[in-house]
Amino acid sequence: MNVTYHPLGDQAVLIHFKQEVSQQVLADVQFLKQEIQKEQPVWMFEAVPGYASIAVHYDLSRLLHQENPYQYVVSYLEERAEAAKSGGKPKQRTVKIPVCYGGELGPDIEEVAEHAGLSSEEVIKRHQNGDYTVYMLGFAPGFPYIGGLDPSIAAPRKDNPRAAIPAGSVGIAGEQTGVYSIETPGGWQIIGRTPEKLFDLDREESFLLRAGDKIEFYSITQKEFEEWQR
Amino acid sequence: MIKVMDPGLLSSIQDDGRRGHQESGMIISGVMDTFSLRIANLLVGNEENEAVLELTLTGPTIEFQEDQLISICGADFSAVIDDQPAPLWRPVAVKKGSTLHMKFSKIGCRGVIAVAGGFQVPEVLGSKSTYLRAQIGGFEGRSLEKGDLLKIGKRSAKSEELLRKVAKHPVKWSVSNTYTDKVYNQTALRVIPGKQYQDFTDESKGHLFQQEYKISKQSDRMGFRLDGEKLECSTEGDMLSEGVAFGTIQVPADGQPIVLLADRQTLGGYPKFGQIASVDLPALIQKKPGEGIRFEETTVQEAQALFKEREKEWQELKWMIETKLEGLDA
Numbered sequence: 084m085n086v087t088y089h090p091l092g093d094q095a096v097l098i099h100f101k102q103e104v105s106q107q108v109l110a111d112v113q114f115l116k117q118e119i120q121k122e123q124p125v126w127m128f129e130a131v132p133g134y135a136s137i138a139v140h141y142d143l144s145r146l147l148h149q150e151n152p153y154q155y156v157v158s159y160l161e162e163r164a165e166a167a168k169s170g171g172k173p174k175q176r177t178v179k180i181p182v183c184y185g186g187e188l189g190p191d192i193e194e195v196a197e198h199a200g201l202s203s204e205e206v207i208k209r210h211q212n213g214d215y216t217v218y219m220l221g222f223a224p225g226f227p228y229i230g231g232l233d234p235s236i237a238a239p240r241k242d243n244p245r246a247a248i249p250a251g252s253v254g255i256a257g258e259q260t261g262v263y264s265i266e267t268p269g270g271w272q273i274i275g276r277t278p279e280k281l282f283d284l285d286r287e288e289s290f291l292l293r294a295g296d297k298i299e300f301y302s303i304t305q306k307e308f309e310e311w312q313r
Numbered sequence: 314m315i316k317v318m319d320p321g322l323l324s325s326i327q328d329d330g331r332r333g334h335q336e337s338g339m340i341i342s343g344v345m346d347t348f349s350l351r352i353a354n355l356l357v358g359n360e361e362n363e364a365v366l367e368l369t370l371t372g373p374t375i376e377f378q379e380d381q382l383i384s385i386c387g388a389d390f391s392a393v394i395d396d397q398p399a400p401l402w403r404p405v406a407v408k409k410g411s412t413l414h415m416k417f418s419k420i421g422c423r424g425v426i427a428v429a430g431g432f433q434v435p436e437v438l439g440s441k442s443t444y445l446r447a448q449i450g451g452f453e454g455r456s457l458e459k460g461d462l463l464k465i466g467k468r469s470a471k472s473e474e475l476l477r478k479v480a481k482h483p484v485k486w487s488v489s490n491t492y493t494d495k496v497y498n499q500t501a502l503r504v505i506p507g508k509q510y511q512d513f514t515d516e517s518k519g520h521l522f523q524q525e526y527k528i529s530k531q532s533d534r535m536g537f538r539l540d541g542e543k544l545e546c547s548t549e550g551d552m553l554s555e556g557v558a559f560g561t562i563q564v565p566a567d568g569q570p571i572v573l574l575a576d577r578q579t580l581g582g583y584p585k586f587g588q589i590a591s592v593d594l595p596a597l598i599q600k601k602p603g604e605g606i607r608f609e610e611t612t613v614q615e616a617q618a619l620f621k622e623r624e625k626e627w628q629e630l631k632w633m634i635e636t637k638l639e640g641l642d643a
Contacts, residue, residue, distance in 0.1 A: 089508045092588030093616040095558045097508055102553055131335040131556040133580055138556020147621050153613045220338035221580040265447055290337040
């Protein structure tokens with residue numbers, strides 16, 4: 084695991100991995116992140132993964148007895164990276180997400196199909212067949228950046244973003260697919276909606292997904308969608 | 314309770330932020346000026362990070378429906394309580410039925426009002442801060458509106474005693490401005506070079522450290538957009554999104570830098586020029602749109618040494634304030 088360390092100001096360290104979006108880098112990021120989170124020293128606020136990086140935010144006021152707090156944190160992280168080297172794989176969960184494709188809940192399915200030169204049914208089939216991984220969460224609480232979309236159903240963003248996209252909407256933008264975790268404006272092509280809540284403050288685990296999760300989308304009918312919501 | 318007669322431009326409940334959930338895409342939020350947060354709470358006997366009301370450019374008008382102990386810190390909004398000037402940086406007892414009225418800020422951009430007992434709003438993921446865009450936390454997830462009724466939490470024994478004393482004998486002292494001036498009058502903001510600093514042209518580096526940049530009108534709690542000489546970066550193609558922090562200076566394709574602030578996203582995809590030293594953030598966030606700022610290069614070691622010095626001064630100030638509060642006439 085080849086990583087470099089950089090100051091992100093005076094209260095965070097940025098760990099850089101090989102700058103590419105790949106399964107290998109994702110696994111390395113997840114593995115080191117889990118290693119870092121194993122023992123959360125009192126001075127550590129949190130570790131935030133990106134596509135090929137981890138930002139470790141720390142509480143400088145708790146490290147003032149150190150001669151060189153930045154160097155202290157880097158040395159600590161180097162030790163963790165060393166420990167992470169000794170094998171093993173990051174823990175990975177698979178989360179199944181039901182989607183009601185097309186119709187009112189997926190108004191852009193035909194636009195995506197037309198762009199791909201396929202039938203709507205074929206788009207739905209290929210969307211369910213992707214090998215998906217959550218690279219990271221960001222943009223909104225619980226919003227996953229998901230890699231693994233079949234490139235044949237990639238589609239450009241909409242020319243005019245919608246003012247409000249309902250939570251649960253499943254969309255495509257370029258070679259990415261994603262699920263809106265809260266209602267927000269957005270320009271993704273919406274092909275369906277899940278009744279599952281990606282972000283729910285009333286649930287003990289407020290966030291459904293974590294970086295590194297595998298995702299399987301499966302088709303449900305409008306009726307099943309409505310029943311799910313009850 | 315406190316009744317909002319006029320909310321001002323943007324008034325919201327904020328504490329020191331919602332930490333620990335950035336990896337799930339949850340931003341931190343929290344007050345812009347953590348320096349005034351700590352002092353304001355200390356002055357009314359609250360925990361340092363208790364939620365306060367944060368005010369922006371034009372302050373609110375609020376009516377107190379019970380006797381309260383408050384303190385106003387940060388920007389100067391020419392506050393008056395029932396037509397009497399209300400002092401800043403000082404514990405003030407307000408009587409039931411009195412009205413606090415604020416105007417456009419004379420000096421600075423953001424202020425806070427702390428109330429003994431704190432604002433009674435539910436904690437969401439461990440914080441009372443308002444995340445305005447996602448309508449989470451604070452008072453109903455939004456900035457204050459006319460007619461809102463804000464509940465105040467139960468006062469600690471310490472706050473209760475302070476209120477009794479200050480109501481009887483109004484306090485005549487304020488936190489010394491030699492201390493606050495030092496924090497807010499920092500003329501050049503110190504910048505620690507960021508990961509992509511090396512990818513900026515020498516000319517661009519010269520610009521940022523020699524020219525003045527103006528805070529644009531498109532500035533909010535998420536970030537300040539700056540107007541000035543264009544910065545050019547050789548980083549080819551799109552950068553992969555990665556973590557950012559309070560004070561990160563990132564540069565989108567148009568070359569005009571953006572400084573990320575309290576409501577920043579958890580990740581950013583633009584090259585980072587650098588990062589403003591923590592000690593200089595209060596000075597930055599008190600600038601109004603249209604005001605100019607200058608930058609100076611520093612290192613992470615220097616910035617951390619400055620932080621240590623600031624923390625020592627804060628401990629001394631805290632000790633002085635606590636001693637004074639304990640010495641108030643009964």
